[in-house]
Amino acid sequence: MTTVEGPAGSALQERLRHFRALLGPTPVTPVTLNIGGRPRTVHLKLEGHNLAGSVKARTAYGLVRGLLESGRLRPGDRLLESTSGNLGIALAMLARYLQIGFTAVVDPLVAPESLRRLSELGAEVVTVTERDASGGYLLSRLDRVAELLKENPRYVWTNQYGSPDNPAVHRELTGPELLGQLPESPDAVFAAISTGGTFAGVSRYFREHSPTTEMVAVDIEGSVAFRGRPGRRHLSGIGASRPSAFLDDSLVDHLQVADIRSAAHYCRLVLREAGLHIGASAGAVLAGCARYLETHPEAELVVCLCADGGEKYAGTVYNDHWLRSIGVAPPGGDAAGSALSGSAILSGVG
Ligand SMILES: Cc1ncc(COP(=O)(O)O)c(C=O)c1O
Numbered sequence: 001m002t003t004v005e006g007p008a009g010s011a012l013q014e015r016l017r018h019f020r021a022l023l024g025p026t027p028v029t030p031v032t033l034n035i036g037g038r039p040r041t042v043h044l045k046l047e048g049h050n051l052a053g054s055v056k057a058r059t060a061y062g063l064v065r066g067l068l069e070s071g072r073l074r075p076g077d078r079l080l081e082s083t084s085g086n087l088g089i090a091l092a093m094l095a096r097y098l099q100i101g102f103t104a105v106v107d108p109l110v111a112p113e114s115l116r117r118l119s120e121l122g123a124e125v126v127t128v129t130e131r132d133a134s135g136g137y138l139l140s141r142l143d144r145v146a147e148l149l150k151e152n153p154r155y156v157w158t159n160q161y162g163s164p165d166n167p168a169v170h171r172e173l174t175g176p177e178l179l180g181q182l183p184e185s186p187d188a189v190f191a192a193i194s195t196g197g198t199f200a201g202v203s204r205y206f207r208e209h210s211p212t213t214e215m216v217a218v219d220i221e222g223s224v225a226f227r228g229r230p231g232r233r234h235l236s237g238i239g240a241s242r243p244s245a246f247l248d249d250s251l252v253d254h255l256q257v258a259d260i261r262s263a264a265h266y267c268r269l270v271l272r273e274a275g276l277h278i279g280a281s282a283g284a285v286l287a288g289c290a291r292y293l294e295t296h297p298e299a300e301l302v303v304c305l306c307a308d309g310g311e312k313y314a315g316t317v318y319n320d321h322w323l324r325s326i327g328v329a330p331p332g333g334d335a336a337g338s339a340l341s342g343s344a345i346l347s348g349v350g
Contacts, residue, residue, distance in 0.1 A: 009075055012068055015098050016061070022051045023058055023173065028181040028303070031274040033286075036294040042286065042302055043186070044270075045178055048279065048309025052090040055174070055198055055307045060090035062169020063158040064098070073156050078103060080148055080155040082141035085114035085236050086308055087160055092121035103155065105144045107137030109236045111312040134230035135222060136241035160195050167246045170201025174305075176209075178202065184301065185210040190256075190289045191305040192281035193217045193225045194237060196244030198305065203251040214253040218288035220281075221259045226252065234260060234326050235316065237307060238281035256288030263287055264317040265331035267310060271318075277310030280317045 026049045032041045047055035067073035078101035081091055088104035095102035103124040106115070110127075118125050126148070132139035142161075149155055160166050178189070189206060191199045196217075203215040222231030223239025226247050233239050260280075267283030270276050278286070285304045293299055316322050320330040 009068070012073075012075065012098055012100070016065055016068060019051075019094060019097050020061060020065075023061060024050055025177050025181070026050050028178070029276075031270060031276065033269060033273055033290070035290045040290075040293050041300075042289055042293075042304055043182070044276065044278070044282075045181070045303060045305050046276070046278075046309070047305065047307050048277075048311075052086075052093045053308055053311075054086035054090065054279075055305070056086040056090040057093075058169050058173050059087055059160060059166055059197060060094045060158075062165045062172075063160060063163055064091070064094055065169075066163060066165030067156060067158065075100075077154050077156045078152070079158055080145060080152075081105070081158045081160060082138070082145050083110075083160070085110045085312070087158075088123065089114060089117050089121070091158065092118050092123040095123070096121050103148065105141045105148070107141055109137065109234070111236065111315065113312045114236075131232075132241055134224060134241040135232040136230075136239075138241035160197065161240075161242070162245050166195060166197030167201035167204065170198050171204045172201070174198065175202045175205025178303065178305070179206065179210055182301065182303065186213050186301040186303050187296070187299040188214040188216055188289075188292060188302045189305065190216045190218055190285045190292070190303070192238040192285050192307055193219050193223075193244060193247065194240050194281075196225060196240075196247040198307070200244070200246035200251055202305070207251070215251060216254045216256060216288060216292055217247065217252045218256045218258060218281075218285045220263070220284055221257055223257075226255055228257060235263070235280045237279065238263075238284055254292065256291055258284035258287040259328075260317065260323070260326070261328050261331055264323060264328075266290065267313070267317045268331065271310065278306045279308035279310055280313050282306035282308070283317055 028045045032039050051057040080103045082105045105126045128140040130140045206213045220239040222233040225240040225244045263283035266286035323330045
C-alpha cells in the first residue's frame with residue numbers, strides 16, 4: 001500500500017480547525033422510564049448525532065490534532081488504527097476531510113454496516129481473525145498494528161489506547177459541553193468504557209467543575225477495561241481485552257458491569273418508551289444507570305452518555321435470533337424488564 005500525497009502541514013492544520021467546527025454540540029434530552037416499578041427521569045446525551053455518528057468523532061479529532069501539533073504526522077503519512085468500528089469511521093471521515101490515507105485494523109465483531117462505511121470513506125481495512133488469550137481481539141489487532149508499522153515507515157498510529165490526547169479531548173470538549181447543557185450539577189454521570197478515554201476525560205472535567213457528581217463507569221461482562229474478569233465478548237464498542245490506561249480510582253466512583261441481555265433490554269425500552277434508537281453500549285449504560293437508581297432513590301438529575309445510535313445494531317441487540325445464537329434469552333416486556341434491572345447486571349462495585 002502506497003501512502004497518499006496530500007496537503008502541506010499548515011493546510012492540514014487549517015483543515016483540522018474546520019473539522020473541529022463540525023463537532024457537537026450533541027443534544028441532551030430527558031426520558032422517563034419505568035425503573036424498579038417507578039417512573040424515573042434520565043437525561044441522555046445523544047452522541048449518535050455527532051459527526052460520523054458517534055462520540056469517537058471527538059476522539060479522532062483529538063488524536064490527530066495531537067499528532068499534527070507535535071510533528072508526528074506529516075504530509076504524505078498515512079493514519080493507522082486498531083478499531084472496533086466507531087473510531088475507524090470517524091478517522092476515515094477525518095482522513096478524507098484532510099485528504100490523507102487511513103488503514104483500519106478490525107476484527108469479526110465489527111458490524112457489517114461499519115465495514116461498509118469504512119469502504120465508502122476510502123479506508124483500507126485489515127481484518128484479524130485470531131482471538132487473543134483473553135477471548136477478545138484487541139491484542140491480536142494491536143499485534144497487526146505493530147507489524148504494519150514495522151513494514152511501512154510512513155504509517156502513523158493514532159494509538160487510542162495509549163495516547164493522552166484521547167482523554168484530553170473529552171476533558172476539553174465533551175465534559176464542558178455536557179455540564180453546560182444541564183440546569184445544575186447532576187447527581188451522577190454514566191458512560192461506557194472501552195479505552196476509557198471518554199470516561200476519563202469527562203470525569204476529570206467534572207471532578208474540577210462539579211465535584212459532587214458521582215461518576216459511574218459501565219463495562220460489559222468479559223471485559224478487563226477496569227478490574228473485570230476476562231471472558232468472551234460479543235459486542236463491539238464497550239469493553240476491552242486489556243486494562244484502560246486512563247482510568248483509576250480517582251476518576252471512578254462506581255463501576256457497573258452489564259450483560260448483553262440487560263443492554264438489549266434497555267435499548268429496546270428506550271426505543272419503545274421514547275422513540276430513541278440508541279446503540280448497544282448506550283443500552284448497557286442505561287442498565288447500569290437503572291441499577292444505580294434503584295439504590296439511590298434520592299438521585300434526581302442523572303445523565304447517560306450514549307456513544308452512538310442504534311442503526312448499526314439491527315443485527316445484534318435489537319435481534320432476537322442473534323441473542324439466541326449466542327445463548328442469551330431475548331428480553332421480554334416490562335415485567336422481564338423490572339426483573340432485569342435487579343438481577344441481570346452482574347455487579348456494581350462501589
Ligand atoms: C459504541 C461505543 N461505546 C462506547 C465506547 C467507549 O469509548 P472509550 O474508548 O472512550 O472508552 C466506544 C468506543 O469505541 C464505542 O464505540
